[in-house]
């Protein structure tokens with residue numbers, strides 16, 4: 001199997017800098033998710049690793065070996081794209097056999113049949129084998145694309161938003177299947193998405209990409225609980241993390257426009273510093289006697305939990321509370337938080353002070 | 357598919373159907389005219405008003421292929437009886453079939469011209485389409501320095517009427533010995549069709565998502581293999597459409613064929629009117645050779661009709 005190392009990759013299209021000195025380390029056998037908004041450079045990164053695009057500078061190494069001199073065929077990576085990745089004139093079987101019939105591989109007919117058979121069984125597409133791919137549904141097409149990737153048993157799987165064209169339900173079930181597949185094959189997966197739920201639920205590690213640079217790499221928990229800056233904080237979690245302008249006091253902080261000081265974990269940030277406070281919706285608590293006064297603006301009932309939208313003066317916050325909580329619209333409630341969960345970001349740079 | 361239609365739409369539809377029939381009539385009338393003339397006895401070919409009902413004869417087709425000369429007097433009975441049926445048809449028309457001293461029938465030359473037409477049109481079409489497709493692929497997929505300028509330059513070769521260069525071409529061809537050769541005409545027609553072929557094929561290839569080829573590259577194929585296995589089958593509609601246009605252009609070309617060839621490599625278009633000759637023209641023979649001349653294009657277009665229909669709607673609605 002294989003590790004992937006990108007160092008100092010830059011790539012421009014005309015005057016548009018898609019990647020700016022990207023460094024990325026993916027360990028052997030890891031399920032690495034690259035999360036980024038549209039235009040962040042996710043697809044470009046994959047294409048450079050696959051050898052479909054030449055970086056302007058920087059090196060790509062697979063398994064410690066610089067693959068700069070190898071073309072796409074020689075890199076032994078498999079690529080699954082969002083769409084258009086199936087050959088339209090072939091049957092499902094033809095598509096699955098296609099990579100095995102390449103001249104650089106030389107598999108016997110028996111071997112080809114066996115591998116197609118196995119891949120089809122894994123992905124439960126055996127009944128589709130003799131269908132033309134044009135007639136398949138979106139979910140079936142993506143299964144076949146994944147199948148075409150796995151028949152070769154490559155060292156590295158590159159997936160570019162393979163599920164984004166599917167409906168929510170199918171996406172969920174394929175997500176589970178892909179994870180199972182990863183566990184099964186033990187290969188290195190680099191999975192690209194703009195969907196933070198996908199990133200959080202699938203990745204061993206998440207890399208957050210912004211404007212062609214990695215902002216943070218870490219396990220889903222790390223990225224969720226200790227975001228490096230406000231950008232990452234906003235990128236993961238639904239509803240989004242609450243971010244408020246505040247000013248640092250001694251062991252406490254005062255949200256701009258609020259009359260009371262709120263406790264925060266001490267140790268970071270000197271008094272008087274302009275901050276952005278970050279608090280996850282589930283770390284807000286409603287209880288009598290809590291310091292803040294808030295008005296209920298909206299209640300969304302999700303069954304297990306309720307998501308409240310609360311107005312505190314000029315700011316609007318989200319709080320996730322147990323579904324048993326009963327509040328009415330426009331009701332005035334008392335709001336507090338768990339001090340150890342409050343994150344402090346520098347207001348000017350957006351950097352998390354904990355990372356100093 | 358049958359969507360709900362308002363009375364207004366139904367009326368418009370009727371009008372459209374009538375318009376199509378009128379257009380069809382206008383297009384088909386000349387073909388009917390020439391085809392019916394080709395089956396008429398010579399004396400009915402130019403009557404005023406035109407003869408609609410007549411007893412069809414294949415005599416014009418026989419005459420198209422054999423060399424004939426005017427009979428000086430009536431034919432002797434035994435000679436007429438001994439002649440095969442097709443020769444009798446010629447004799448009926450007051451002409452006799454010219455034979456060599458050993459008794460073999462001399463051909464009129466139409467067959468050979470027809471073959472020349474086929475060779476020149478088919479080969480130049482193959483060249484124009486294959487070179488055009490490869491060029492278009494290059495322009496479509498790779499960074500080419502000055503791409504737009506090149507494409508414009510290629511198109512600009514179509515901007516002056518080809519006849520303008522006929523005389524200089526003729527002089528150059530004479531120097532290099534390409535006059536009256538198949539190769540000479542093939543080169544001319546290929547060059548003439550190439551710009552068209554590049555532009556049309558570029559349009560079609562641009563429509564084929566690159567993702568197909570890229571998937572093939574990652575799957576372990578070379579660029580060339582990906583081109584042949586993936587792009588070419590996808591481009592089939594475009595290739596068919598381009599081939600039909602190139603074939604028709606080469607097949608119908610008259611001016612260059614007239615100037616550049618005379619005996620060896622002459623194609624049918626300059627030959628057919630040359631039969632008019634002096635004296636009273638035999639229009640039935642002209643009509644018969646014209647009808648035969650139409651057949652290859654009809655067959656070719658018919659064979660490619662499925663591709664063509666898809667080709668026409670390409671880009672608007674696909675699949």
Ligand SMILES: Nc1ncnc2c1ncn2[C@@H]1O[C@H](COP(=O)(O)OP(=O)(O)OP(=O)(O)O)[C@@H](O)[C@H]1O
Pocket residue numbers: 013014016017018036037038039040041042043044045194
């Ligand atoms: N072939 C290209 N030519 C010109 N610009 C390009 C090309 N490919 C990518 N770009 C630009 O590079 C930047 C990064 O593109 P990329 O496709 O990598 O983004 P992405 O993160 O995959 O976005 P998305 O989520 O929309 O797929 C974008 O600004 C894009 O416009």
Ligand SMILES: [Mg+2]
Pocket residue numbers: 042043044160
């Ligand atoms: Mg993308």
